[in-house]
Amino acid sequence: MAVDADVLIDWFDTHGRDLPWREPECSAWGVLVSEIMLQQTPVARVQPIWLEWMARWPVPSALAAETTGEVVRAWGKLGYPRRALRLHAAATVIAAEHGDVVPSDVDTLLALPGIGAYTARAVAAFAYGKRAPVVDTNVRRVVARAVHGVGDAGPASNTRDMADVEALLPAEDAPAAKLSAALMELGALICTARAPRCADCPVYDTCTWQHNGRPEYAGPAKPVQKFAGTDRQVRGLLLDVLRGSEGPVEKARLDIVWHEAGQRDRCLDSLLVDGLLEQTDSGLFALPGEH
DNA sequence: TATCCGTGGCA
DNA sequence: TTGCCAAGGAT
Structure with missing residues (x-):
């Protein structure tokens, strides 16, 4: 067995980080907000913003009552601000159709905007203690090494x-949910990319990668995303001007x-299309709802 | 499936 | 300094 669940859970209980969204009293809404914020964004940058959001919008209906412009502003510089719009939209659905309670069922979660295969199962596992395969970049790397014995995960294949x-x-359910958190934490703290x-x-x-002599990653090269000079x-x-x-x-x-x-005008137009900006009657530009 | 979507820290 | 990397999702 490449990964002994009990061993890894014991390690997690001792060495796992004390993050606020892991506290027992953290609501499912708090877990959901954390998962959205943590998509492609490091813990250190999420934590202060998450604390602000929980104090200001402790339930989905509170967030849903805000303008999207205020939500985008409060998102700050976490990046990928369309996540803020989708979280606002998800909160609106949760408030209107689910009694202000974050769903616990994976399929119901998947129907919400901004919630995909990872986030739906993360909420089911971490907020509700359910058994569900939670697969993020950390887990993919841990499995690639410990189970498959290769240096890193290749291209993602959701089903596999x-x-x-x-x-x-x-x-x-309970130990499965705990192991899901432990696998992620192992990838974040120990089994890191570099x-x-x-x-x-x-x-x-029991790590297959160790037994194989830690071979280098031999799969297809991962596409490198440029940033300087892109529309992003x-x-x-x-958007930073408006914030x-x-x-x-x-x-x-x-x-x-x-x-x-x-390029500037094309990007400005795309922000309007996305709903991240609005144009006023007099032709000025504003965050949505803030004019 | 490949590409697009922000931002900043670090080696 | 530059490139890599960070709890993905939508199309």
Whole structure:
């Protein structure tokens, strides 16, 4: 057995981080907000924003009552601000159709905006203690190494990845949910992408990658995402102007953040289409609802 | 399935 | 300094 559940759970109980969304009293809503914020964003940057959100919007209906502009502003610089819009939309559905209670059923969660295969199962497991294969980038890497004996995970294959993890989970809900958290934590703290801390690994003795002599990753090269000069950068610069302003701004304020007019206007239009910005009757630009 | 969508820390 | 990387989802 490449991963002994009891061993890994014991390690997690001792070495797992004390994150606020892991506290027993944290609500399912708190777990959901944390999972959305943590998509592609490091824990250290999420934590202060999450604490603000929980104090300000302790239930889904509280968030749903805000303008999307205020939600985008409070999202700050976590990145990928469309997540904030989708979380607001999800909160609206939860308030209107689910009695202000975050669903516990994976399929119901999957129907909510911004919630995919990972987040639905993470909420089911971490908020409700259910047995569900929670597969994120950390877990994929741990399974690739400990089970398959290769240096890193290849391209994602949802069905296969979830089947791999499902096979590791204990039969009962509570230990399965605990193991899901432990697998993620192992990938985050020990079995890291760069310079894994194998000497401190609780499953060192049973790790297939160790037995194979820790071969280098031999799969297809992972596509590297550029950032400088892309629409992503320009959209970020444009939106940052509005986050830093009290109210609507003139287009001239936006024109100065990027030199190339064609790309700038295309990005501005895409922000309007996405609902991250609005144009006022007088032609000014504002966060949605803030004019 | 491949690509797009922000931001910042770190080696 | 530059490239890699960080609890993904939508299309």
